[in-house]
Amino acid sequence: DAKTTQPNSMESNEEEPVHLPCNHSTISGTDYIHWYRQLPSQGPEYVIHGLTSNVNNRMASLAIAEDRKSSTLILHRATLRDAAVYYCILRDDGNSNSGYALNFGKGTSLLVTP
């Protein structure tokens, strides 16, 4: 799977939007962009995923650049509960031989302040 690059840490104020960037310049055509987060002392939690089009769900939005070399996870109103490590992961969902494991990098540690 191709590599992703994320900032080590970001800070946000409560109730403000947060834009978490991810660069993936070597993404291949069948790589899906997945976001997971890990709250303190918990297992990772699925957030959102997409291939080419922007995606929205109850937790967040995913904006994907037209050339797919970067994406942004958007939390519309950060709460204290959103403080976590956010992982941007590429997975070749079009290749059944590779299995479907998630290749976690270091992620972005998001701090939310009241």
Added chain:
Amino acid sequence: DSGVTQTPKHLITATGQRVTLRCSPRSGDLSVYWYQQSLDQGLQFLIQYYNGEERAKGNILERFSAQQFPDLHSELNLSSLELGDSALYFCASSIGGSYGEQYFGPGTRLTVT
């Protein structure tokens, strides 16, 4: 609550020993994944089982083995334990053997002394 359960929550053992970690997937999920999280290596994929069969292998040591039983629960066996095996071990499940979101359990914290 993801619906994935892992036991035990904590495990303390000595070097050279063998331990078994247990995972029960969400109801209806056929795939189980094992991950290891340590301070220096981060979250690493170990192995995946789908409906009782090994599906994919990651950075799993030869001292480690896993299996998935007919009732779909899975066990991860760690033997000849070393200090460096101290880590959080997560199990995740997904509905199929293919793409789709994975649901993670709360983890087992293993401490090797």
